[in-house]
Amino acid sequence: MGGKMVVFISGECGDSCYYCPVSEGRFGKDQAYVNELKVSDLYDFVHESYRMNALGAGITGGDPLLHLDRVVELITILKDEFGKSYHVHLYTTGRYATNDALSELAKAGLDEIRFHPTKIQYLSAIERALKFQMDVGIEIPAIPGEEEKISNLIKWAKEKGVKFVNINELELTERNFQNLNTKGLRVSHGLAGVSGSFQTSLMVLEKFSESEISLHYCSSVYKDVVETRTRFIRTLRVSGKPYEEISGEGTSVRMLVKTNQDLSELGERRGDSYIIHPSMLDSLPMNNVTEIWLIEQLPYGQKISEKLIYPKSKNS
Ligand code: SF4
Structure with a gap:
């Protein structure tokens, strides 16, 4: 999401994944951030979007749907300010994605919803989302040893008509490293990629190379370095002195x-x-x-x- 503004709407989440990459300072706290800055007003997101000349926004957290009203209001503000083509996507586990919540998001103009179904029972939320006017995708971490589980999820997604599946390299962070180490997962390269995560993605991607479903792999290097650097350069080009x-x-x-x-x-x-x-x-x-x-x-x-x-x- 290099050209997009990163909206961290709140650190609150109903799940507690052992690999959660959200930092200690942010997780569980109802504090919003835009890119790297703390914010307290929804119009701060508009200001930052102008500052970096953003092409759109990605709303993340925690689970943003815990603050549905705030999210709906923000999408409405962004669409009013920047027009329909300003692309907004949102991440959620699906835990709180009821019909009513999805309907409100679609009405506000959400373009794309990306599910990280942490539990099998959240898959029904993905099916519900497919009935609305928005792109539906899945975004999951590539956990070494979970090749079969990931493959089954992709098969399911393909059958249901999910548009894409993004597989992210598992990231080792200050907060999750103990949990990951306990499971025998170690850092594999200079930044934070977990050993075996890339290979897991590769195995899955090869398996589905002939399949019509769109599959993407995002390495932690790409996420950290390329996306962040692109965002910084855009910001400086527009607002630099x-x-x-x-x-x-x-x-x-x-x-x-x-x-x-x-x-x-x-x-x-x-x-x-x-x-x-x-x-x-x-x-x-x-x-x-x-x-x-x-x-x-x-x-x-x-x-x-x-x-x-x-x-x-x-x-x-
Ligand atoms: S759902 Fe996301 S934010 Fe919540 S605990 Fe899991 S990884 Fe962290």
């Missing part, structure tokens, strides 16, 4: 120049310093400049690094 250089990683790089000269032609004043685009370094008048720092930060303001580049002798 002229003095920000956008790095390939989706971070903002700026130069902080400490001086008592007036450099307002070149950048923005901050106390006794100016924030200036890094490309201006060579053309900077150096008289009275005492320090120059190169600062790298995320689009939401968190500083990642700062490096003193002048005077060089102070540089570590």
Whole structure:
């Protein structure tokens, strides 16, 4: 969902999956986030969507349907503001997806619903959803050893006319690593993919390669790096300041120049310093400049690094 805004509507969930990747700080708490920012008002989502020039939104949690009214209101606001083509999808287990809930979501204009059926009895919710005007898909983690269970679910989905099944690489996070380790699951690569998860997906994908149902595999590397980076770059392109250089990683790089000269032609004043685009370094008048720092930060303001580049002798 690189071009989409990530709406974390609430951390509350009626399930407690041992592999749940939601962080300790978010899980179970009724606090909303948009991308990485805490929010308290539904219009904050509109603001952020403009800020990153989003093509749509993905609503996640917890289980968003625990806050159906909030979700319906948000979809209505987003569709009113950005029009029908603004694509909204929503994740749910299906536990709370009654006919009434699905009908309200469809009326509000939800384009796509993705089920993560944590229990077999939630499959009936998927069948109910298929009667409404929205795309219906399934999104599940690839748990090593569950190839047969996943295959049976795909077969079922195909028979019922479910549009797609997304299989995500199981992610090892700070919150779930103990549970996963207890089950013998370990991290397999530099970031957070669980060993064997990729192979599980591959086995399943190969089995269904001739099948009409649309199957996708999403690695945790792709999710973490590519999707997040794409979102950061979009945000900076739309809302970045002229003095920000956008790095390939989706971070903002700026130069902080400490001086008592007036450099307002070149950048923005901050106390006794100016924030200036890094490309201006060579053309900077150096008289009275005492320090120059190169600062790298995320689009939401968190500083990642700062490096003193002048005077060089102070540089570590
Ligand atoms: S349904 Fe999703 S949010 Fe809820 S416990 Fe399971 S993985 Fe976590």
